[in-house]
Amino acid sequence: MPSRTVSHGSSGRLRGLFLVMVLVFLESSVFTLAFASSDQHSPTTAHSDGHKATDHGSHNNTGKAFPVLDLNYENVRVPFEISLWVLLASLMKLGFHLVPHLSNIVPESCLLIVVGLLVGGIIRGTGETVPPVLDSKLFFYILLPPIILDAGYFLPIRPFMENLGTILIFAVVGTLWNAFFVGGLLYGVCQIGTESSSILSRIGLLQCLLFGSIISAVDPVAVLAVFEEIHINELLHILVFGESLLNDAVTVVLYHLFEEFSGIGTVTLVKGFLGVISFFVVALGGVLVGVLYGILAAFTSRFTSHTRVIEPLFVFLYSYMAYLSAEIFHLSGIMALIACGAVMRPYVEANISHKSHTTIKYFLKMWSSVSETLIFIFLGVATVAGPHDWNWTFVTVTVILCLVARVIGVVGLTFIINKFRIVKLTTKDQFIIAYGGLRGAIAFSLGFLLEKDHFPEREIFLTAIITVIFFTVFVQGMTIKPLVELLAVKKKQEAKRSINEEIHTQFLDHLLTGIEDICGHYGHHHWKDKLNRFNKKYVKKCLIAGERSKEPQLIAFYHKMEMKQAIQLVESGGGIKLPSAMPSTVSMQNIQPRPPTKPAAERAIPQLSKTKEEEIRKILRTNLQRTRQRLRSYNRHTLVADPYEDGLSDLFLKKQKMFQIEKKLKEMNTYLTVPAPPPDSPTMCRARLASGKHTDFKPDQVQKGNKMCSDPQAYSIKPALNKVPMIQVDLASPQSPDSVNLLDEFGQANQQEEEEQGLMMKPPSRPREGKKPGEEDEAKDQQKLMRCLSDPGPSADEDEDGAFLP
Amino acid sequence: MGSSSSSRNKIPNAQELMDQTGFSSAHLLRLYDRFECLDRDNRGYLRQDTVDFSSFVRILAHFRPTDRNRNKEGTQQELPNSRTRKLKFAFQLYDLDRDGKISREELLQVLRAMLGLQVTEEQLQSIAERAIQEADLDKDDAISFDEFKKSLEKVDIDTKMSIGFLK
Numbered sequence: 001m002p003s004r005t006v007s008h009g010s011s012g013r014l015r016g017l018f019l020v021m022v023l024v025f026l027e028s029s030v031f032t033l034a035f036a037s038s039d040q041h042s043p044t045t046a047h048s049d050g051h052k053a054t055d056h057g058s059h060n061n062t063g064k065a066f067p068v069l070d071l072n073y074e075n076v077r078v079p080f081e082i083s084l085w086v087l088l089a090s091l092m093k094l095g096f097h098l099v100p101h102l103s104n105i106v107p108e109s110c111l112l113i114v115v116g117l118l119v120g121g122i123i124r125g126t127g128e129t130v131p132p133v134l135d136s137k138l139f140f141y142i143l144l145p146p147i148i149l150d151a152g153y154f155l156p157i158r159p160f161m162e163n164l165g166t167i168l169i170f171a172v173v174g175t176l177w178n179a180f181f182v183g184g185l186l187y188g189v190c191q192i193g194t195e196s197s198s199i200l201s202r203i204g205l206l207q208c209l210l211f212g213s214i215i216s217a218v219d220p221v222a223v224l225a226v227f228e229e230i231h232i233n234e235l236l237h238i239l240v241f242g243e244s245l246l247n248d249a250v251t252v253v254l255y256h257l258f259e260e261f262s263g264i265g266t267v268t269l270v271k272g273f274l275g276v277i278s279f280f281v282v283a284l285g286g287v288l289v290g291v292l293y294g295i296l297a298a299f300t301s302r303f304t305s306h307t308r309v310i311e312p313l314f315v316f317l318y319s320y321m322a323y324l325s326a327e328i329f330h331l332s333g334i335m336a337l338i339a340c341g342a343v344m345r346p347y348v349e350a351n352i353s354h355k356s357h358t359t360i361k362y363f364l365k366m367w368s369s370v371s372e373t374l375i376f377i378f379l380g381v382a383t384v385a386g387p388h389d390w391n392w393t394f395v396t397v398t399v400i401l402c403l404v405a406r407v408i409g410v411v412g413l414t415f416i417i418n419k420f421r422i423v424k425l426t427t428k429d430q431f432i433i434a435y436g437g438l439r440g441a442i443a444f445s446l447g448f449l450l451e452k453d454h455f456p457e458r459e460i461f462l463t464a465i466i467t468v469i470f471f472t473v474f475v476q477g478m479t480i481k482p483l484v485e486l487l488a489v490k491k492k493q494e495a496k497r498s499i500n501e502e503i504h505t506q507f508l509d510h511l512l513t514g515i516e517d518i519c520g521h522y523g524h525h526h527w528k529d530k531l532n533r534f535n536k537k538y539v540k541k542c543l544i545a546g547e548r549s550k551e552p553q554l555i556a557f558y559h560k561m562e563m564k565q566a567i568q569l570v571e572s573g574g575g576i577k578l579p580s581a582m583p584s585t586v587s588m589q590n591i592q593p594r595p596p597t598k599p600a601a602e603r604a605i606p607q608l609s610k611t612k613e614e615e616i617r618k619i620l621r622t623n624l625q626r627t628r629q630r631l632r633s634y635n636r637h638t639l640v641a642d643p644y645e646d647g648l649s650d651l652f653l654k655k656q657k658m659f660q661i662e663k664k665l666k667e668m669n670t671y672l673t674v675p676a677p678p679p680d681s682p683t684m685c686r687a688r689l690a691s692g693k694h695t696d697f698k699p700d701q702v703q704k705g706n707k708m709c710s711d712p713q714a715y716s717i718k719p720a721l722n723k724v725p726m727i728q729v730d731l732a733s734p735q736s737p738d739s740v741n742l743l744d745e746f747g748q749a750n751q752q753e754e755e756e757q758g759l760m761m762k763p764p765s766r767p768r769e770g771k772k773p774g775e776e777d778e779a780k781d782q783q784k785l786m787r788c789l790s791d792p793g794p795s796a797d798e799d800e801d802g803a804f805l806p
Numbered sequence: 807m808g809s810s811s812s813s814r815n816k817i818p819n820a821q822e823l824m825d826q827t828g829f830s831s832a833h834l835l836r837l838y839d840r841f842e843c844l845d846r847d848n849r850g851y852l853r854q855d856t857v858d859f860s861s862f863v864r865i866l867a868h869f870r871p872t873d874r875n876r877n878k879e880g881t882q883q884e885l886p887n888s889r890t891r892k893l894k895f896a897f898q899l900y901d902l903d904r905d906g907k908i909s910r911e912e913l914l915q916v917l918r919a920m921l922g923l924q925v926t927e928e929q930l931q932s933i934a935e936r937a938i939q940e941a942d943l944d945k946d947d948a949i950s951f952d953e954f955k956k957s958l959e960k961v962d963i964d965t966k967m968s969i970g971f972l973k
Contacts, residue, residue: 162965422871422968493960499933500941500957503913506920508896508966515869520840521971552924554917558933 085133088119089373107477109225109376113470116380124384134375134382139445140333141324143375146367147221148334149319151245152341153364159238162524166417166425167239170433171246174409175216179254181405182398183212189397203457206262211461213254214447215402215468219440220244220334222469225372226438226477233490236429240436248334248442249283255446256330262454286332290339293322297340298347298543305545311356312363315348347543350556375441382444383466389459398464399471402439410434428487435480438472439465502557615661823860827867828885833972837863868895871968890955892967897954907948910934 073080092115096103102111123131160167187208223244227237257275297318304311319340326336349357410433418424425433447465450458484491512525824834841859844852851858857865870887885891900908900916913934921930941949941957949957 420970422970423962423965498940498957500937501961503917503920503933503937504896504958505961505966507899507916510920511896511899512869512967512969515866516969516971518840518844519837519866519969519971520843521969523969523971525969552921554921554933555925555929558929558936561936 085374085377086370089370089377092377093369093373105478107226107229107473107481109222109372110474110477112373112376113380113383113473116377116382117384118380119377120381120384123381129385132382132385134378134441134445134448136445136449139375139378139441140327143371143378144221144442145320145323145333145337146364146371147224148245148323148337149316149341150364150368151220151224151241152338153315153319153345153360155338155342156234156238157342159234160242161528163235163238163242166421167242167246169413169417170239170243170410172250174243174413175213175218175247175250176254177409177412178216178402178405179209179213179250181212181408182216182401183209185401186212186394186397189393203460204262206258207455207457210255210258210262210450211398211464213251213258214443214461215398215439215465216405217247217251217439217443218244218437219442221372221375221442222438222440222473222477223436225376226473226480227436230481230484231492232432232484233492235423236432236436236489237492239429240433245334245338249279249286249332251442251446252330252332253279253282259450259454282330282332283335285329286326286335287339289326289329289331290322290336290341291343293318293325293336294340294343295543297344298351301344301348301351302543302545304352308353308356311352312360315344315360316363318344347540350544379441379444379466379469382448383470386448386462386466387459388463389457390463391460394460395464395467399468402468402472406437407434410437428489431487432480432484432489435476435483438476439469440473441469444469497557499558499561502554506554819860823863827863828870828887829863829867829972834863837866865895866972868892869967869969870972871970872964887968889963892963893955893958894951896967897951900949900954907946907950908954909948910938913937913949 089112092112093108096108096111123129183205187203187205190203190208218240220241223241227240253275257278261271297314300314300318301311304314319337322336322340323333326333352360410430414425414430414433443465444462447458447462450461452458455461509525509528513529516523516526820831820834823829824831829837838859841852841862842848852862867885868887868891872887872889872892897908898904900912902912902915914930917930917934938947938949941953943953943956944950
């Protein structure tokens with residue numbers, strides 16, 4: 001340890017300096033805030049003061065010198081304060097991560113609350129009154145939505161839907177159980193227990209139930225803050241988190257219900273029944289509003305191809321509108337927000353540009369992070385500020401009851417749920433779910449909303465709520481990480497999905513749907529399949545712009561992976577061995593007689609020169625772009641492709657590349673193998689046909705072309721597997737005779753097969769017409785093809801293949 | 807009890823099937839009813855005389871939810887709904903020529919069947935290429951069963967290949 005500090009002396013000093021700066025800033029900001037809050041008492045007088053001052057100034061213009069430097073804080077007070085708070089929050093967040101081991105032991109939420117307490121303490125210490133920062137309006141309309149939107153937009157839909165039943169049961173039944181258990185027992189304790197403190201005995205049943213409903217809801221902000229740091233497996237995460245989101249509907253209904261009832265004082269059965277109905281209205285109504293706005297957002301994003309800059313704005317605005325609209329009707333705003341985000345995401349992401357996607361992601365993360373930080377700090381400040389009424393019995397009983405209720409609820413519900421689940425929840429899972437039931441700022445804000453005249457015991461409630469929040473966040477938040485380690489709970493696996501998983505998962509989906517059909521049982525897969533079909537047939541057409549609407553998910557996934565790899569390749573710089581997952585290191589050959597050279601070929605990955613890398617990048621990009629464009633022309637009904645469809649710029653780029661590559665190849669001695677000599681896609685063949693006048697084709701090529709075009713359905717299952725035309729593409733210099741000869745025999749063997757089958761694995765020759773260099777190449781191509789059927793010219797090859805990488 | 811045993815008599819080798827697949831007799835009965843329902847001509851075989859009732863049951867037995875809490879005896883492997891058996895079943899759907907490997911062509915056929923006419927042949931090639939690249943560890947340009955299993959180790963096959971109805 002000492003040696004480490006010595007070597008890190010300079011950075012340590014820098015860190016220390018930074019922390020000191022932060023502290024100084026903190027102090028000064030606190031004083032400013034205190035100063036500012038003291039002005040809060042007289043906003044009107046301040047205004048008039050300002051007026052008077054200016055008047056005074058103007059009056060005294062003749063007498064006093066023109067004020068070169070003037071202090072006018074009042075005008076900027078509010079924005080200044082807000083900015084100051086936000087800056088404080090961000091600096092705190094920054095500071096925590098600089099202190100070496102703090103963030104490992106203590107979760108951020110705890111630290112932020114402590115900071116809030118400090119700030120509140122300092123403000124109070126200076127004698128000023130602490131500003132009531134955790135105003136409910138501020139909380140519900142400004143601080144909460146970004147967090148929920150972030151959660152909803154990035155909600156992992158698949159695990160959420162798979163566990164929806166479990167989540168709903170926990171959210172609805174669990175919260176109801178908690179509320180009634182805590183409320184009821186608390187009332188009992190209040191009545192029976194303390195005769196001395198008559199305050200408690202005055203608390204009615206309804207008030208207790210209201211309190212129970214406020215305190216029983218698991219808080220998404222706190223859960224997110226803590227669970228993000230412990231990285232447990234996806235199932236548990238989605239269970240606790242989903243529960244915290246969906247229980248909002250229950251909380252809203254119960255809160256309003258009990259508030260109404262305690263106001264009126266009588267409970268009738270009809271009212272109870274109406275309460276149940278209102279729950280459904282609130283929940284489903286919220287979801288409906290969210291879905292509506294989500295669809296609107298998706299539809300709007302379809303037309304934003306010309307105004308890419310404001311695309312993210314639509315996402316944010318529509319979501320916020322969904323939240324506010326739901327709040328108008330007292331529906332569950334959180335559920336509206338989640339539904340909106342989840343619904344619009346797939347369509348919006350298909351429509352918007354990559355940069356907008358990044359923008360949305362980072363803005364959401366930034367806002368939610370700032371909001372979270374602010375909420376916790378304000379919680380600390382409000383603790384110092386708020387009027388407190390500490391009542392030992394009430395508080396301790398509340399805390400104990402909350403814990404007990406949670407454990408009993410989880411265990412009991414799991415017992416029932418496990419009967420219906422395929423993957424059972426183990427005891428460890430149950431423990432984590434129970435332990436992860438954190439309360440947070442929502443409870444506090446709901447308590448804060450209570451009116452003093454209806455609820456004289458408001459302060460007792462608030463104190464108890466704050467205590468429970470502190471207990472769960474500090475004690476449970478801090479200990480959950482070591483407990484997770486101790487119990488060896490399964491952690492989250494890295495999210496990188498391989499294309500294999502994607503293919504096989506889709507395959508299994510189809511398989512299971514079929515099996516369900518055979519069983520005659522309309523299960524999970526059946527409905528999912530139906531939904532997917534509906535989605536593909538109708539919804540995608542409306543909401544996704546252009547041709548992306550027809551792109552199947554697997555292709556989109558594949559594109560994403562290729563792009564990622566291309567970016568990785570570029571970022572990692574040249575000269576580094578490519579990861580073996582690069583698709584093109586395997587040649588498309590299955591030639592048994594050549595095993596000795598094959599490994600050499602693959603392993604002989606040359607050092608990448610910068611220019612080569614450039615080419616790779618360009619090729620990847622253009623090819624990816626082109627595959628997307630190809631979709632446009634692949635249509636059974638348009639037999640003649642538009643030769644200019646791919647764009648002239650594309651052509652020029654290709655020509656350039658071709659020249660460069662040819663030059664390079666003459667220099668290079670290495671034996672590069674190229675994968676996937678792209679087969680004759682229908683586009684190519686049709687294009688060739690269309691341009692048939694300009695180039696002279698080999699007759700059998702045209703043959704194949706014809707056959708292909710007329711019979712695109714020849715792709716059906718072929719039993720004869722030995723006829724798989726595997727081609728070794730040799731990128732060796734065109735002059736080398738060996739390569740050609742070797743392939744010649746193979747080419748011969750292939751010739752027959754390729755005649756018969758519809759499977760085209762031939763590379764296309766130049767499909768573009770009218771360009772001179774192209775034709776030259778084609779002539780060259782024809783020569784080569786004369787010699788060996790399946791061997792493309794290197795130039796033609798280079799451009800057309802997918803994911804070319806040496 | 808009596809009625810079930812008498813209707814069990816309808817099903818040939820009922821006890822044997824139950825032991826091999828792990829279905830209960832009630833389930834077996836349900837499946838038999840379903841089989842009869844599908845077998846409209848009452849030939850005792852589905853699909854042009856290729857699938858009789860015991861094969862029907864045996865195949866469906868692969869999709870029973872796995873009982874994770876069972877102690878790991880040797881018999882675990884033999885039950886059709888163990889994870890390995892499920893994977894083997896899926897593997898066999900890919901591997902049409904039964905040579906124990908999924909070649910590129912077989913993979914292409916599956917992809918074609920899944921994606922159909924929506925994609926170009928080129929894209930299918932690229933995807934198949936990449937898939938084999940990723941999964942093929944011994945570089946024989948085909949995916950063996952072990953490689954298949956390995957590539958799916960992160961996927962929860964027990965859940966994915968189970969139908970609750972068959973429990």
